[in-house]
Amino acid sequence: MTDIALPAIANTATESASTTSLTAKMRRRRVLAYLQAAPMALVFLVFFVVPLALTLIVSFWSYNEYEIIPAFTVQNYIDVFEGCLNTADACTTVRTYLSTLKFCALTWACTLVIGFTVAYFVAFHVRSKTMQMALFLVCTIPFWTSNVIRMISWIPLLGRNGLVNDTLMGLGLIRAPIEGLLYSDFSVVLAFVHLNTVFMIVPIFNSMARIDRSLIEAAYDSGATGWQTLWNVVVPLAKPGIAIGSIFVITLVMGDFVTVGVMGGQQIASVGKVIQVQMSALQLPAAAANAVVLLGAVMLMIVAMTRLIDLRKEL
Amino acid sequence: MDVELICLTKRYGNTVAVDGIDLKVRSGAYCCLLGPSGCGKTTTLRMIGGHETVSGGDVVIGPRAVGDATPAERGTAMMFQSYALFPHLNCRDNVAFSLKMRGVAKAERRAKALAMLDLVQMAHLAERLPAQLSGGQQQRVALARALVTGPKVLLLDEPLSALDPFLRVRMRTELKRLQAELGITFIHVTHSQEEAMALSDIVVVMNGGRIEQAAAPRDVFERPATAFVARFIGGHNIIRLPDATEVAVRADRMRLGPDAGPEAVPARVVSVEYQGTSVHVGFEADGVGGTGATPLTAVIDDAAYAGHPLALGQTVPLGWDADAAHRLGA
Numbered sequence: 001m002t003d004i005a006l007p008a009i010a011n012t013a014t015e016s017a018s019t020t021s022l023t024a025k026m027r028r029r030r031v032l033a034y035l036q037a038a039p040m041a042l043v044f045l046v047f048f049v050v051p052l053a054l055t056l057i058v059s060f061w062s063y064n065e066y067e068i069i070p071a072f073t074v075q076n077y078i079d080v081f082e083g084c085l086n087t088a089d090a091c092t093t094v095r096t097y098l099s100t101l102k103f104c105a106l107t108w109a110c111t112l113v114i115g116f117t118v119a120y121f122v123a124f125h126v127r128s129k130t131m132q133m134a135l136f137l138v139c140t141i142p143f144w145t146s147n148v149i150r151m152i153s154w155i156p157l158l159g160r161n162g163l164v165n166d167t168l169m170g171l172g173l174i175r176a177p178i179e180g181l182l183y184s185d186f187s188v189v190l191a192f193v194h195l196n197t198v199f200m201i202v203p204i205f206n207s208m209a210r211i212d213r214s215l216i217e218a219a220y221d222s223g224a225t226g227w228q229t230l231w232n233v234v235v236p237l238a239k240p241g242i243a244i245g246s247i248f249v250i251t252l253v254m255g256d257f258v259t260v261g262v263m264g265g266q267q268i269a270s271v272g273k274v275i276q277v278q279m280s281a282l283q284l285p286a287a288a289a290n291a292v293v294l295l296g297a298v299m300l301m302i303v304a305m306t307r308l309i310d311l312r313k314e315l
Numbered sequence: 316m317d318v319e320l321i322c323l324t325k326r327y328g329n330t331v332a333v334d335g336i337d338l339k340v341r342s343g344a345y346c347c348l349l350g351p352s353g354c355g356k357t358t359t360l361r362m363i364g365g366h367e368t369v370s371g372g373d374v375v376i377g378p379r380a381v382g383d384a385t386p387a388e389r390g391t392a393m394m395f396q397s398y399a400l401f402p403h404l405n406c407r408d409n410v411a412f413s414l415k416m417r418g419v420a421k422a423e424r425r426a427k428a429l430a431m432l433d434l435v436q437m438a439h440l441a442e443r444l445p446a447q448l449s450g451g452q453q454q455r456v457a458l459a460r461a462l463v464t465g466p467k468v469l470l471l472d473e474p475l476s477a478l479d480p481f482l483r484v485r486m487r488t489e490l491k492r493l494q495a496e497l498g499i500t501f502i503h504v505t506h507s508q509e510e511a512m513a514l515s516d517i518v519v520v521m522n523g524g525r526i527e528q529a530a531a532p533r534d535v536f537e538r539p540a541t542a543f544v545a546r547f548i549g550g551h552n553i554i555r556l557p558d559a560t561e562v563a564v565r566a567d568r569m570r571l572g573p574d575a576g577p578e579a580v581p582a583r584v585v586s587v588e589y590q591g592t593s594v595h596v597g598f599e600a601d602g603v604g605g606t607g608a609t610p611l612t613a614v615i616d617d618a619a620y621a622g623h624p625l626a627l628g629q630t631v632p633l634g635w636d637a638d639a640a641h642r643l644g645a
Contacts, residue, residue, distance in 0.1 A: 219416075237403060
C-alpha cells in the first residue's frame, strides 16, 4: 500500500497536493479496514486468546491446599506424567487417555456410519428442497432441549427396571434384566452418538449437496453399479465434509466430562473428568496442566487428519 | 449400429416432452437433433442412452429393443453438456474410470486410457486434474472417456455450447474427423443450425416434442418441410402468396429492383447490415408476410450492393426467383 503512495514525489505543486490527498485517502482506508476487523478481533482476543494464555500461565504455577502461588514450576506437568516412564504398567494418565480414545474411536465410527447414511439419504433420495429442509429440522429437534436432559432421559429407558428391560422381560425374551445397559461403556457410547451425530450429518450433507448430479449419471453411464458409484465418486467427494464432521466429533468427545459422568454412573474415567475433579478440588494449576496436555493431544489428532485431507484445498 | 426410435414417447405427469417420434439412424451416421430449447431433443437423447425411462414406444439399437438396459449393456456412451468429469480424478483416471468399473487390471486400463487420450491429443496432460484444464481440453477428456469402452453409439448433449466461437469451430472439425475415423454412430444434440449443417449426415429438426423434418442437411435447407423448419434453420423468407399458401425462399435468391420480375411487390428497407462478403437487407412489404419483428431478408453480394446502395426507408420492388420458391406444408 505504502509503496504505491511513496514514489509519487511530485515535480509541481499541484501534483504534490494531489499526492498528499491520495496518501491521506489511503491512510483513511487502512484505518477503516482495521476498524472493520476490530469487533471480531476483540471477541477473539477476549474469549479465546486471553483464556488460553491464562490457562497456559496458570499451568506453570504452584499450589497448595488453600491457595494458588504464582511461582514458576513444571511440577504440574511432572505430576500429569507421574509413573509414565514405567513401561510395565501403564500410568493413570495413559490409561485415562486410552479410555477416552476408545470412546472417541467408537463414537466416531458410529456417528460416521449413521451421519453418512442420513446425509446420503437427504442429499440424494429426497428430491424437493423443502423436504430436505424439513428433514434437517427434524434432525435438530433433539437440540431443542439441553444436553443433560437428553442424557438423563436415557436413564428410565435403560435402567435395570427401565423400559427396555421391562419390555424384553414382558416378551419373555430374557429372564433377568440386562445389567450392562446403563452405567456402562455401552450407555456412554450410545449417549455420545445420540448427542453428536448431527455434527457429522450437516457437513457431510453440505459436501454431498455440492456434488454435481451429472457426475452420478456419468458414473452410471460408465457402467458403475450403485455401490461402485458410492465408493468411487460420492465418498471421495464427500471427504471434506467427513473430515470436518470428524473434527467436531473428536474434539467434543475428547473434552467431554458430563456424558461420561452421567452415563457412566461416575465410575468411568475420562480426561475431561480428571480436569473437572481437579477443578472442584481447587487444584487449578494441575487442572490447567492437564487441559494443556489435552489441547496438545487433540491438536495432534486434527493435524494428522488434515494431513490426510487438504481441507483448505477442498473448501 | 443402427438406432431406431419407434413411437418413442416421454410424459412427465400431464406434459408430453417427446410425442411419439419415429426415426431411423443408420449405422455409422452422424445425426444431429436440432431444435429450440424445450423441444424434447435432450430428452430423446437421454432415452436413447438409458438415462431416462421411456413412457411409450421403443428404442432399438442394432438388432434388439433395449428396454431398461443400462448404458453399458446398450453399447452407448454419453458425453454430457457440462462434461461431468470427476473432479477428484486426473485425466487418465477419468478416462480409465469405466474400465475400472469393469474390473480391468490397473496396468491395462492405464495403457488404454493413455492411448485414448492420445487419440484426442491430450496424452501430455494425463496427470492434470479437470480443474486445471481449459474448457476445450476438458471436452477432449470427456470425449476420450466416452470412447474408451468402444461404444457402438456415441451420444453428445450440446457438446460445443460451452466453448468460445473459435474453439467451437475447431472442435466441430475434430468431432467429424473422429466420427469418420471410428465409424461409429454419433447422435448429437444442438440448438445451432450451423453446427447441425456442418456436421450431420442426417438432421432431425424437432419442435414441441415432434419431428418436423428428418433429412440430409442439403434437403432440409433446399426443401424445408414446414414454416417452422424454414424459420429455424434460417436463411429463408416465408412469403404468403395471394392464394393463402406459403412458400419459403432462400434469402440469397431474393431479387431487387429491375431484376425483381413480374411478381415483385413494393418493399421498404428497414435495415442494412454489412457482413463482409455480403450485405443483409431487411424489408417490410405489405401483403406477403414480412412485417414487424420478422422482416424479409435479402442477401446481396457485396459488389452488387456497392453498385446499387440502398437507404433506410427507401421503397424498391422486391421479388424472387420462381424456381427458388419452395411450397411449405402445414
